[in-house]
Amino acid sequence: MSVSYKIRHLEQLESEAIFILRETAAQFERPVILFSGGKDSIVVARLAQKAFWPARPPMPFMHVDTGHNFKETIEFRDQFIEDIGGELIVASVQDSIDQGRAVEEKGPNASRNALQTVTLLDAIEENRFDAAVGGARRDEEKARAKERFFSHRDEFGQWDPKNQRPELWNLFNARKSQGEHFRVFPLSNWTEMDVWQYILREEIPIPSIYFSHEREVIERDGVLLDNGEFLTLMEGEKAEKRIVRFRTVGDATCTGAVESTADSLEKIIEEVASARQTERGGRADDKRSESAMEDRKKEGYF
Amino acid sequence: MSTDDGYMDMDLLRFTTAGSVDDGKSTLIGRLMYDTKTIFEDQLEAIERSSQQRGDANVNLALLTDGLRAEREQGITIDVAYRYFATPKRKFIIADTPGHIQYTRNMVTGASTANLAIILIDARKGVIEQTCRHSFIASLLRIEHVVLCINKMDLVDYSEDRYNEIVKQFTDFASRLDIKEMTFIPISALHGDNVVNRSENMPWYGGSPLLYHLETVYVGSDANHVDARFPVQWVTRPHSEKYHDYRGYAGRVAGGVFKPGDEVTVLPSGFSSKIRSIDRFEEEVEEAFSPMSVAIRLEDEIDISRGDMIVKPNNQPKVSQDIDAMICWFSSDHTLQPRGKYIIRHTTKTAKAMVKGIQYKMDINNLHKIESDLTIGMNDIARVQLRTSEPLFFDSYAKNRQTGSFVLVDAFSNKTVAAGMIR
Numbered sequence: 001m002s003v004s005y006k007i008r009h010l011e012q013l014e015s016e017a018i019f020i021l022r023e024t025a026a027q028f029e030r031p032v033i034l035f036s037g038g039k040d041s042i043v044v045a046r047l048a049q050k051a052f053w054p055a056r057p058p059m060p061f062m063h064v065d066t067g068h069n070f071k072e073t074i075e076f077r078d079q080f081i082e083d084i085g086g087e088l089i090v091a092s093v094q095d096s097i098d099q100g101r102a103v104e105e106k107g108p109n110a111s112r113n114a115l116q117t118v119t120l121l122d123a124i125e126e127n128r129f130d131a132a133v134g135g136a137r138r139d140e141e142k143a144r145a146k147e148r149f150f151s152h153r154d155e156f157g158q159w160d161p162k163n164q165r166p167e168l169w170n171l172f173n174a175r176k177s178q179g180e181h182f183r184v185f186p187l188s189n190w191t192e193m194d195v196w197q198y199i200l201r202e203e204i205p206i207p208s209i210y211f212s213h214e215r216e217v218i219e220r221d222g223v224l225l226d227n228g229e230f231l232t233l234m235e236g237e238k239a240e241k242r243i244v245r246f247r248t249v250g251d252a253t254c255t256g257a258v259e260s261t262a263d264s265l266e267k268i269i270e271e272v273a274s275a276r277q278t279e280r281g282g283r284a285d286d287k288r289s290e291s292a293m294e295d296r297k298k299e300g301y302f
Numbered sequence: 303m304s305t306d307d308g309y310m311d312m313d314l315l316r317f318t319t320a321g322s323v324d325d326g327k328s329t330l331i332g333r334l335m336y337d338t339k340t341i342f343e344d345q346l347e348a349i350e351r352s353s354q355q356r357g358d359a360n361v362n363l364a365l366l367t368d369g370l371r372a373e374r375e376q377g378i379t380i381d382v383a384y385r386y387f388a389t390p391k392r393k394f395i396i397a398d399t400p401g402h403i404q405y406t407r408n409m410v411t412g413a414s415t416a417n418l419a420i421i422l423i424d425a426r427k428g429v430i431e432q433t434c435r436h437s438f439i440a441s442l443l444r445i446e447h448v449v450l451c452i453n454k455m456d457l458v459d460y461s462e463d464r465y466n467e468i469v470k471q472f473t474d475f476a477s478r479l480d481i482k483e484m485t486f487i488p489i490s491a492l493h494g495d496n497v498v499n500r501s502e503n504m505p506w507y508g509g510s511p512l513l514y515h516l517e518t519v520y521v522g523s524d525a526n527h528v529d530a531r532f533p534v535q536w537v538t539r540p541h542s543e544k545y546h547d548y549r550g551y552a553g554r555v556a557g558g559v560f561k562p563g564d565e566v567t568v569l570p571s572g573f574s575s576k577i578r579s580i581d582r583f584e585e586e587v588e589e590a591f592s593p594m595s596v597a598i599r600l601e602d603e604i605d606i607s608r609g610d611m612i613v614k615p616n617n618q619p620k621v622s623q624d625i626d627a628m629i630c631w632f633s634s635d636h637t638l639q640p641r642g643k644y645i646i647r648h649t650t651k652t653a654k655a656m657v658k659g660i661q662y663k664m665d666i667n668n669l670h671k672i673e674s675d676l677t678i679g680m681n682d683i684a685r686v687q688l689r690t691s692e693p694l695f696f697d698s699y700a701k702n703r704q705t706g707s708f709v710l711v712d713a714f715s716n717k718t719v720a721a722g723m724i725r
Contacts, residue, residue: 005527005559005591009314009393018595019554022536026608026650050583051595054548055540138384145383164381165718166407166632168414169707170554171647175716189395191386 010198014047017186019170020149021051024131024184025058027174031131031184032089032124034302035061037077038249039206040135043195044186046204048133049084059133060087064120066112066251067094068230073249076207091123110232111254117301121157124181131174133184134302139191143294149188155179157300183302192247193272200265212245212263223256312388315521318397318412318445320436321422326453330422330491331385331398334513337498340387382412391517406666406681409436410630410721413443414707417521420449420512425458425488429471431667437472438666441479442628442683442723444700446524449485451512456490460503478669485519487512525592526702530558530566531619531695532612533649533705538597550581550597551606556649556704557697558614559591560598568604569611569621569695575600592704609651611695619695619705625655625688626725628699631678633712633719638678638686644719646690648708654691655710661685685725699723 007015021044024031033048035041048057061081081088093115096102102118105111124132138145146161150172153159165173174182187195199206216227216239225231227239230253244257245268262268293301321327334340385396397412399405413419419440423433440448450472458464465488476484487496488507495501496511510518535553540546560566564577578599579586590596598612606612613619631638638657646655662671663684678684699706710720 004522005525006313006522007594009312012314012593015554015593015595019535022552022595026536051552052536052538053581053583053597054542054545055538139386145385146381161381166382166411166721167718168411168709168721170556170649170704171707171709173647173709173711173716173718175645175711177716189384189386191388191393193388194393 010194010201013187013190013194014050014198016189017044017047018051020172020184020186021048021057021133023150023172023174024133024186025052027172028131028182030127030129031059031133032062032127032129033057033059033133034120034135035063035077035081035088036135036249037063037073037080037207038135039195039199039210040137040187042080042204042206043190043198044133044135045080045084045086046202047186056085060089062089062091062123062127062129062132064116064123065090065092065094066116067092068112068252070207070209070226070228070246070249070252072209073207076205080205089123089127091119093119095119096122111251113251113254114296114301116251117157117296117299120302121300124157129181130176131182131184133186135187136185136302137187137190137192137195138185141293143297147185147188149185150174151183151185152176153181153183153300157181159183159297159300161294161298193269196265196269196272200269207249209246209249210268212243212261212267214241215244215257216240217242217244217257224258225254225256226252228252313392314395315392315418315516315519316395316397316416317418317420317516318399318409318416319420319422320399320409320412320439321453322424322430322432325422325424325427326491327398327422330420330451330453330489330497331396333491333494333497335385335387337494338387338389338513382408389513389517394516405432406435406439406630406683407632409439410443413439413445414703414721416443416445417524418447418449418516418519419445420451423450423452423468423472425452425454425464425468428468429475433472434475434668435666437476437479437481438664438669441481444480444703444723446482447485447519447521448481448483449487449512449515451491452486452488453491455488455495455501455504456493460488460495460501462504462506465507485509485515487515526557526704527591528558529617529619529697529702530560530564530614531556531649531697531702531705532560532598533651533695534606534608534610534612535650536608537606548599549603550599551612552595552597553650554595555590555592557592557702558617559589560612561589562586565615566600566612567615567618568606569613569618570693571604571606571610573602573604574615575602575604577601609649611649613695619697621693621695623690623693624658625690625694625696625708625722626685627688627708627722628683628685628725629678629710629720629722631680631682631684631720633717634680635715635717636712636719638682638684638720640676643713644710645713646688646694646708646710648694648696649705651694653694655688656690657686658689659687661687686722688722696724698725 096119102115217224245260262271383398399408399412421436489496498513534551538550581597660676662673697705706724708722712719
């Protein structure tokens, strides 16, 4: 027999992620898919659509909304979820602030990024979710490289990186005590490049801010921030128009743009292939300290 | 497609790296990533900053892989870390496992999904206990390709004699193991000799540099494409008007090849049917094999649920409640309890398992069987007999890594306490 039974890397990653999503549906009572409208969560949503086809994904989608969004992302979010026939839950950071559950940061670099953790954990508890599926990848950041597919969270939503369950072969252990939950990461083994290639291959729509466009930005500590309604200008800062695109779509106050003329998926892929900065290189939230991500994750961040 | 097909359509190789403390494993990974331009400017700047703060002489590439604060503070790797890089030929997933605390547990974990293992040997020290331990685990987990990187050749003056001596030491030891393919490469991870580029310091070495080997080693025959096994993971029933009668058995092929029209038998019921279609989202595929995730529809309505297995009538797995296995114990809280009851997870099935017997424990430094002391603690490897609460459908691990493996879970702490390979 000379036939070679082999599948290529994107198919292998897709197959693995679909396996994880089906395992999530089978092993948990009330899983939810976290959906921000960013490219990684879009890929997760697409994989969920495939995993359970022709049935609808047996879990709702939830957006933890900082209120500091790019409007393009929100329009996209609503349309995308409607198109795949999903159910959308919006958990709002503004509500957490209004209820006194979270306190807004002060100063010109104030961001609601960290406050999302409060809203997320409250929403998980309120809705009695026992698994929250996210689009985080191990290649994004060094603390994430230690993350499991099925990642345990204690009753306070905390991650204990030094005491994680080993994951072997295709076997995942989702057992937990009352009040605990899991984070599930089907894209663990994907890289930024894999995500873009998959979006291209599958012709998946993405928000327009990923493509090159003209935008008024402020340069702060080497990061280009959108000069939108949520940004407070510091002394001496001046907004200027640049041709940019975004590599991630987080909170508008801390997500940096990159100067780019890539206006198609093909050009973005070329750009990613020759990029000399990681995609999170433009995220002011990660630059706060060397273990900024680890600290946030331990508290229960995505 | 208009983009470079080289990127769209690549092979995937998963490998694990094992080494002892200070043998330069993190430096090697850093070197592979640095020389293949996987490390980005901002990452490099960050580790340059940290190296300076720590007072390291060179840029400390190990800081790239040690992601947790405690690891950087203590200069050690705590947990399995996964790393990614790609060349125009292949995409690579590295399971980087630490060499010290919890070494066995972490290496077993990293090895369980790997096609290839890199084992580092310090050229000054030669084959030491830890080398033997790592090789034994690679053999136990049936990693078919093992690469012995004899590192720090710069510290033995790039000596061919020293290299040959170590190759002989290792070959003698490994004759007692079951490793399909062994490759030896003399390297200096620190200076980059024979990592990505051929070393000018070792003209006597006629083989390939490490990266070339990783790019070209043939791993196509590693998966089982003979014995058809499909553990049912999820039953898809849309209950929609358009797909009113649709009933798909979703799962990931664990072995062999399935095609529409194939006669199949469903375990445990033993009922037979024919495959009506194999669905992958909206398309029907001509064949499905490991590791594809698909949904199988059958001609007949049979009661099938998660944990059942679809196989071929003339090639069935073993069906039994008695399991003979090698296990690696993971828990630091408790030792393995004789007559103890655990939860067993095998393919998509969950059952209870009782420890009926402990036959021996391995001294993995010298491969001796210990029968006098049967206390099985963390990192111990032992041969045990289990009795399960219902029959499992399994093959030997040697025949199929998916249907021959299991984990044990403690019902009280919910922790994964052991990994098992069925004999």
